[in-house]
Amino acid sequence: MTDRNIQRASELDTATLSDALDRHGLNGQCYRIKPRSTDFRMTGRAWTLLYGPAGSPAGTVGDYIDDVAPGSVVVLDNGGRDNATVWGDILTEIAHAKGIAGTVIDGINRDVALSLKLGYPIYSRDNWMRTGKDRVQVEATGVPVNIGDVRVCPGDLLRGDADGVVVIPKEHEDxxxxxxxxxxxxxxxxxxxxxxxxxxxxxxxxxxxxxxxxxxxx
Missing domain, CATH: 4.10.810 (Virus Scaffolding Protein; Chain A)
Known part of the structure; x- marks a missing residue:
């Protein structure tokens, strides 16, 4: 079934959606979350994951990508950490092949070159090469998360362009x-x-x- 609101959002830029959010008193502008390329465009519904500090023994950073439906946006809350990445080239390749709409990270990613080559949209605080393995671990999936001081719930509508990412809460999107x-x-x-x-x-x-x-x- 066609998701008409995804199509509607894809025809609007984030600046216009930001003004509309402001008009309704909604906080949906993800602070300091930027595209790794200004050519990236992304629209889809949130599939969420929350990270926390690694325990002892350390938990996994996750093999969740098999569970993400095509057209979704992978939304990773790594607590804004800039000392370890939670997304790299294997995930980019698989997500691109599956038709996932893009990835949004409150934190950083690595392997930018492949995302640029494939045109796979990644929005994050920055990029750096150090792995998150044994530094962070999956706490939960399918839960509300925080991205750039914005609450994101599973199924919320996300739109990304050269200016960043906005989140439209599902109950207010119309x-x-x-x-x-x-x-x-x-x-x-x-x-x-x-x-x-x-x-x-x-x-x-x-x-x-x-x-x-x-x-x-x-």
């Missing part, structure tokens, strides 16, 4: 997408009005641009 589409139409109309000779001030007033940025009454 109204957020509708607002984002409204903002996009207004911005398109403003550009057309300016091209037709109107000043930016006039165009914004005509199309009620500043009202679109105002938080809606709850």
């Amino acid at each position: 109204k957020v997408l509708a607002t984002a589409e409204e903002i996009q139409r207004a911005e398109d109309a403003i550009r057309e009005s300016v091209r037709g000779g109107m000043t930016l001030r006039e165009a914004r007033e005509k199309h009620r641009y500043h009202q679109l940025q105002t938080r809606a009454a709850q």
Whole structure:
């Protein structure tokens, strides 16, 4: 069955979705989570995993990729750690072959070259080569996680582009997408009005641009 809201989100950029989230008073902009390439684009529903410090003996960093459905976004909460990676080239190759939409990490990844070669979208805090093996371990899958100070629940809608990642909570996605589409139409109309000779001030007033940025009454 086609997921219409994934298609709708894929036609909007993260800046527009960010404005729509703000209008509804929702925190969905993942702070400091960036694409490893500005060419990357990603849209899909969250498949979540939580990491914690390794015990003694250490647990595994996980062989979960077999369980992730095509079209999903792998969302890995590594607590923002920048001293050990939880994603590398084997996972990239398998995820790409399975048709997984992309990977988002509150932490770092390695083996960037293969993700660039394959065009597989990875969004993270940074990249570095040191493994997470014996440093972190899987705590749970399919649970709410934190990505860039944003709560992500399984099934939430994620959109990534050159500016970063936004998360749209599943229970709010219809109204957020509708607002984002409204903002996009207004911005398109403003550009057309300016091209037709109107000043930016006039165009914004005509199309009620500043009202679109105002938080809606709850």
